[in-house]
Amino acid sequence: MSTAPTVEARAVCKRYGRHEAVRGVDLTLHPGECVALVGHNGAGKSSLIKLMLGLTHPTGGSLHVLGQDPAGPQAARIRRQVGFLPENVAFHPGMTGLECLDFYARLKGLPTAGNRDLLERVGLGREAAGKRIGTYSKGMRQRLGLSQALLGAPRLLFLDEPTTGLDPALRQSFYAIVRELRDGGATVLLCSHALTELEGQADRVVVMNRGRKVAEGCLATLRQLADLPVRLRVRPVDGTQAGTLCALYGIPAQDGPVVALSCSGADKLPLLRHLLESGIPLEDLEVVQPSLDDIYAHFLAREDAA
Amino acid sequence: MSTILTIAAKEVRDGLRNRWVAATTLLMAALALTLTFLGAAPTGTVGVGQVEVTIVSLSSLTIFLLPLLALLLSFDAIVGEIDRGTMLLLLSYPVARWQALLGKFLGHLAIIAFATLCGYGCAGAALWATVPAIGPQSWAAFAAMLGSSVLLGGVFVSLGYLASTLVRDRGTAAGIAVALWLVFVLLYDMGLLGLLVATQGQGLGTGLLNALLLANPADAYRLFNLAGFAEVGRYAGMAGLAAHGTLAPGLLLLALAGWLLLPLGLSALILSRRQI
Numbered sequence: 001m002s003t004a005p006t007v008e009a010r011a012v013c014k015r016y017g018r019h020e021a022v023r024g025v026d027l028t029l030h031p032g033e034c035v036a037l038v039g040h041n042g043a044g045k046s047s048l049i050k051l052m053l054g055l056t057h058p059t060g061g062s063l064h065v066l067g068q069d070p071a072g073p074q075a076a077r078i079r080r081q082v083g084f085l086p087e088n089v090a091f092h093p094g095m096t097g098l099e100c101l102d103f104y105a106r107l108k109g110l111p112t113a114g115n116r117d118l119l120e121r122v123g124l125g126r127e128a129a130g131k132r133i134g135t136y137s138k139g140m141r142q143r144l145g146l147s148q149a150l151l152g153a154p155r156l157l158f159l160d161e162p163t164t165g166l167d168p169a170l171r172q173s174f175y176a177i178v179r180e181l182r183d184g185g186a187t188v189l190l191c192s193h194a195l196t197e198l199e200g201q202a203d204r205v206v207v208m209n210r211g212r213k214v215a216e217g218c219l220a221t222l223r224q225l226a227d228l229p230v231r232l233r234v235r236p237v238d239g240t241q242a243g244t245l246c247a248l249y250g251i252p253a254q255d256g257p258v259v260a261l262s263c264s265g266a267d268k269l270p271l272l273r274h275l276l277e278s279g280i281p282l283e284d285l286e287v288v289q290p291s292l293d294d295i296y297a298h299f300l301a302r303e304d305a306a
Numbered sequence: 307m308s309t310i311l312t313i314a315a316k317e318v319r320d321g322l323r324n325r326w327v328a329a330t331t332l333l334m335a336a337l338a339l340t341l342t343f344l345g346a347a348p349t350g351t352v353g354v355g356q357v358e359v360t361i362v363s364l365s366s367l368t369i370f371l372l373p374l375l376a377l378l379l380s381f382d383a384i385v386g387e388i389d390r391g392t393m394l395l396l397l398s399y400p401v402a403r404w405q406a407l408l409g410k411f412l413g414h415l416a417i418i419a420f421a422t423l424c425g426y427g428c429a430g431a432a433l434w435a436t437v438p439a440i441g442p443q444s445w446a447a448f449a450a451m452l453g454s455s456v457l458l459g460g461v462f463v464s465l466g467y468l469a470s471t472l473v474r475d476r477g478t479a480a481g482i483a484v485a486l487w488l489v490f491v492l493l494y495d496m497g498l499l500g501l502l503v504a505t506q507g508q509g510l511g512t513g514l515l516n517a518l519l520l521a522n523p524a525d526a527y528r529l530f531n532l533a534g535f536a537e538v539g540r541y542a543g544m545a546g547l548a549a550h551g552t553l554a555p556g557l558l559l560l561a562l563a564g565w566l567l568l569p570l571g572l573s574a575l576i577l578s579r580r581q582i
Contacts, residue, residue: 076400084398090391094323
C-alpha cells in the first residue's frame with residue numbers, strides 16, 4: 001500500500017466572482033485516515049470538495065489528488081478511484097435502486113454483478129433494491145447514495161453530511177462501514193456541521209470558517225488548543241455548606257444545593273484534591289468536560305473576533 | 307463511447323418510465339392516421355397521389371408538433387439536472403461535461419426518432435395496406451419525410467439544450483423554449499410573408515429570400531419536403547417554387563444539420579465553463 005498523500009493542497013484559493021469561498025487552505029490527507037471537515041454552511045467545505053473532485057479549478061495555490069491535478073487531463077483516471085456522496089443526494093426518481101447503482105457502475109467501467117450485495121451491505125435489501133427511488137425515504141436515498149460512493153472500492157471517499165436522515169442504528173452501521181474502508185487503506189473525508197457526532201469516528205478534525213482553515217488536529221489536540229474551562233458540579237452532604245464552598249473559592253453565592261466551579265484543564269486535578277481535602281463532606285461530584293460543540297464554537301468565535 | 311451510450315440508454319429508459327415515449331408515439335400515430343384518411347378524401351377512391359397528399363399533411367403536422375415535443379423534452383435536460391443536484395454527482399464520475407451533454411442528447415433524439423418513425427410508420431403501413439400500387443418514387447419521398455422529420459426534431463432538441471444550459475432557472479428555460487417555438491414555427495413565416503406582401507414581392511432578391519428561408523430550420527424542412535420532390539410539390543402548390551430549384555435538397559439538409567450541430571456545440575461550450 002502506497003503511503004504517499006492522497007490529497008495535497010497548498011494555499012488553495014477559490015473565488016466565485018467577488019466571493020472568496022476557499023482562502024489559502026493547506027490540507028494533506030493520507031491513506032488509511034478518516035478526517036472530519038467541520039464548519040458552518042458556507043464555510044467552504046463543499047467548495048473544497050468540488051475542487052478536490054476537479055469540478056472547479058482553484059484560483060490560487062496548488063492541489064494534487066492521488067498525485068495528479070484533479071481537473072487536468074488525468075481527471076477520468078482519478079475519478080475512477082474516488083467516491084463522492086453529495087449533501088442532499090438526489091437520484092432520478094423513475095429508476096429502481098438497483099438500476100441506479102448499475103448505471104453508476106457502468107459509468108465507472110465496473111461490472112454490475114456485485115451491486116445487489118453492495119446494496120445489501122448498506123442496508124437496502126432485495127425488496128428495496130427493486131423499488132423506484134421515488135418511493136424511497138430520506139434514509140433509504142442516503143444509503144443508496146453511500147452505496148454509489150462505495151462502487152469500485154475507492155481509494156478516496158468524500159462524504160458530505162453523510163448521516164443526515166439516518167436513525168441512530170443506521171448511523172452506527174454507517175460508521176462501521178467507514179471504519180472498515182479506512183482500515184482497508186482508503187482515505188475518508190467526512191464533512192459535517194456538527195462535531196459531537198464525529199467523536200470516536202475521525203482520526204483528525206479540520207475546522208473551517210469563512211473559507212479559512214482555523215484549526216486542525218485530533219480531538220485531544222483541539223481540546224488542548226482551545227483550553228476551555230472544565231466545569232465541576234459539587235453537591236455537599238449538608239446543603240447549608242454550599243455557601244461555605246462558594247466563600248472558599250471566592251465565587252458569588254449560588255442558589256440551591258449544587259455549587260458550579262470551573263477551572264482550566266491543567267488545574268482540574270489540584271482543584272479536585274483540594275475539594276476532597278477541604279473537610280466538607282460531599283454527596284456528589286460531577287466533572288463536565290467541554291463538549292466538542294463547545295470547542296468548535298470556541299474556534300469559530302476566536303476567528304470571528306480576529 | 308460507452309459512457310455516452312450509458313447516459314443515452316438511461317435517458318431512453320427515463321422516457322419509457324415516465325410514459326413520454328408511449329404518449330408521444332400514440333399522439334403522433336393518432337394524428338398521422340387521422341390525416342392520412344382525411345387526406346384521402348379529396349383524391350377519391352382512385353387514390354392517385356395519395357402518398358404525396360399524406361406527405362404534405364404529415365410534414366405540415368410535423369412543423370407544428372415535432373418542435374414542440376422536442377422542446378418540451380429538452381428544455382429541462384441540463385438546468386433541471388443541475389437544479390436537482392444529479393449533475394453534480396454525474397460529473398464526479400469519470401464523465402466529461404460534453405459526454406454528459408451528448409449522451410443525454412442522443413437519448414432524447416432516440417425518443418423523438420422512435421415516436422416519429424413509429425407514429426408516421428403507422429400512416430405508411432395504412433397506406434401500404436389500402437392503396438394499390440405505390441411507386442418507388444412515392445416511397446422515397448415518404449422515407450425522406452420521415453428522415454428529415456427526425457432531423458427537425460433533433461434541431462429543436464438541440465435548441466432546447468442551448469436554452470437549458472444558458473439559464474439558471476427552469477422556469478426561464480421553459481419560457482425560452484416557448485419563445486423559440488413561437489418564433490420559428492409561427493412568427494418568422496408571418497413576418498416573412500408580411501415583408502413579401504408589403505414590398506409586393508419586389509423587396510427581397512432571390513438570394514436574400516433563400517438565405518432567410520435557410521435561417522429558419524422549420525422553413526428549410528418545409529421546402530425540403532414540399533418542394534424537394536416534384537410530385538409532392540404539385541400537391542403542395544409549391545410546383546412553381548420547386549421548378550425554380552434555387553435551393554437544392556442537399557443544401558436544405560445541410561442547413562438542418564447545421565441547425566442541429568451549432569446549438570449543441572454552443573451548449574457544450576457553455577456547459578464546460580459553467581459553475582456546477
